[in-house]
Amino acid sequence: MTLEEPGRVVLLTASHRVAPGLLSWPAWQTLRAADRVLCADPAHPQLPYLREAGVEVTTAAPAAQELVEECAGGRTVVVLQSGEGDRRLTDGLARLAGSGRVSMPDLELLPGSYDLPGARLLDLVQVMDRIRRECPWSAQQTHKGLAKYALEEAYELVEAVEEGDRDELREELGDVLLQVVFHARIAEEDEEEPFSVDDVAGTIVEKLIHRHPHVFGDESAETPEEVKEHWLRQKAAEKQRESVTDGVPVGQPGLALAAKLASRVRMAGLDVPLPTGEGIGYRLLALAVAAEADGTDPEAALRAAARAYRDAIRTAETG
Numbered sequence: 023m024t025l026e027e028p029g030r031v032v033l034l035t036a037s038h039r040v041a042p043g044l045l046s047w048p049a050w051q052t053l054r055a056a057d058r059v060l061c062a063d064p065a066h067p068q069l070p071y072l073r074e075a076g077v078e079v080t081t082a083a084p085a086a087q088e089l090v091e092e093c094a095g096g097r098t099v100v101v102l103q104s105g106e107g108d109r110r111l112t113d114g115l116a117r118l119a120g121s122g123r124v125s126m127p128d129l130e131l132l133p134g135s136y137d138l139p140g141a142r143l144l145d146l147v148q149v150m151d152r153i154r155r156e157c158p159w160s161a162q163q164t165h166k167g168l169a170k171y172a173l174e175e176a177y178e179l180v181e182a183v184e185e186g187d188r189d190e191l192r193e194e195l196g197d198v199l200l201q202v203v204f205h206a207r208i209a210e211e212d213e214e215e216p217f218s219v220d221d222v223a224g225t226i227v228e229k230l231i232h233r234h235p236h237v238f239g240d241e242s243a244e245t246p247e248e249v250k251e252h253w254l255r256q257k258a259a260e261k262q263r264e265s266v267t268d269g270v271p272v273g274q275p276g277l278a279l280a281a282k283l284a285s286r287v288r289m290a291g292l293d294v295p296l297p298t299g300e301g302i303g304y305r306l307l308a309l310a311v312a313a314e315a316d317g318t319d320p321e322a323a324l325r326a327a328a329r330a331y332r333d334a335i336r337t338a339e340t341g
Contacts, residue, residue: 031089031090032056032100035133058097059078060102062103069102072102087124090124115129154207207219278320
């Protein structure tokens with residue numbers, strides 16, 4: 023079979039892992055100029071966005087021969103594929119090209135989307151938006167009601183870090199990220215002071231840039247100590263705090279609170295004697311301050327000792 027003006031076949035790969043709608047500019051140009059756009063998957067996440075943009079998409083899974091014939095007369099046919107592609111179609115086209123009996127259209131493989139860093143974060147935002155609207159439990163949650171889960175997930179993340187379990191670490195990071203996105207989604211509904219996840223991200227981006235003048239500005243920092251000095255100086259200027267204790271949450275675990283206060287005192291160059299008193303609390307305070315001065319996190323040290331104690335208990339139970 024011989025076809026005049028064989029035309030063009032574009033195999034457009036638009037990954038399901040990329041947030042729907044994020045197609046590259048060359049992909050949009052090709053789609054708009056095509057004579058026909060085909061997609062075998064009626065649930066492909068890009069379809070609603072293409073149709074909204076006025077691109078007509080036909081749900082079809084043509085065989086290789088049918089696709090070649092579709093391009094007769096110089097027509098351009100775009101096949102929208104998933105990230106995994108369509109092995110059946112590409113193998114069929116390769117067989118036809120190798121036969122020498124068919125006038126093949128020009129074949130082009132075009133990546134329609136790129137998995138840029140952060141692309142799946144957009145998926146998370148969209149999923150959270152739908153859950154907030156359609157899940158009865160999620161729809162009733164408030165910032166106060168969710169606060170305890172943020173603490174639980176943070177502790178589980180710390181445990182995963184200390185245990186060195188990479189799979190667990192990835193999962194717990196996701197759980198902490200969910201808390202951020204969930205709270206931001208709830209915040210959108212506030213009638214007086216709404217803000218979105220983009221506002222949250224924008225705030226931290228501005229803060230990071232401002233507090234890293236050695237990266238984004240003209241200042242220099244050669245050591246981690248100099249970086250920390252930059253950070254504390256910028257933070258102090260932003261917050262305009264009256265005391266080095268301002269901003270230290272007193273609701274955190276006791277050893278962490280004591281170490282944080284000791285760190286603020288040391289960084290400020292203050293000479294503050296430890297309070298004296300009777301009871302285990304004052305002895306624990308002294309131990310926490312000594313640990314911080316030695317570069318040891320007292321909370322982490324106590325957790326490590328507690329895990330050793332737990333293991334000893336289990337050994338005794340089975341012995």
